[in-house]
Amino acid sequence: DAGVIQSPRHEVTEMGQEVTLRCKPISGHDYLFWYRQTMMRGLELLIYFNNNVPIDDSGMPEDRFSAKMPNASFSTLKIQPSEPRDSAVYFCASRNSQATEAFFGQGTRLTVV
Amino acid sequence: AQSVTQPDIHITVSEGASLELRCNYSYGATPYLFWYVQSPGQGLQLLLKYFSGDTLVQGIKGFEAEFKRSQSSFNLRKPSVHWSDAAEYFCAVGGDTGFQKLVFGTGTRLLVSP
Secondary structure (H helix, E strand, O other): OOOOEEEOOEEEEOOOOOEEEEEEOOOOOOEEEEEEEEOOOEEEEEEEEEOOEEEEOOOOOOOOEEEEEEEOOEEEEEEOOOOHHHOEEEEEEEEOOOOOOOEEOOOEEEEEO | OOEEEOOOOEEEEEOOOOEEEOOEEEOOOOOEEEEEEEOOOOOEEEEEEEOOOOOEEEOHHHOEEEEEHHHOEEEEEEOOOOHHHOEEEEEEEEOOOOOOOOEEOOOEEEEEEO
């Protein structure tokens, strides 16, 4: 198995632009998590899905952030419009409901200038 | 709500020496506790976890951790550190929703000197 795949690995964009981060979970996993990692706040859970349905989005910082999971093998995290304070590493993770361990992707390093 | 404190931001250990990384949690009931490792440019990898039972848990790469309820701690240990252990280590706690909403500590960066 290729693991959780995130794209792009690095993204540099200008303030005000739309940014879309992508995640392909491990096949068969029915939970998907989006995390953000910053020096100031560490790792924060933004949102998680179960069977493609958003369960808890209380960690989404504001309306500029949105996440979708149109099918079991794909999820997106969109920021529109982006701001410099959104610069961070964004991780996607997935888990099988029968297991306790979540597997993380390698992350997308976002820089908003 | 649960919380995690990792009091050491950086730790430097000589190769071959023993290691202990500290983790203190706050949660009213028995928590779910995890240690993850993050190598540069990589995602997080689970080292070990504690849910119940034996308070000394063994993990991968020769790591172990001990749950001490009286001290609200879950410290990570390794008897002999290798240069490849240099990474950032995160303690995490799951509470009311089990392991759905893990709260992570701020991490401890381990440096290994020759």
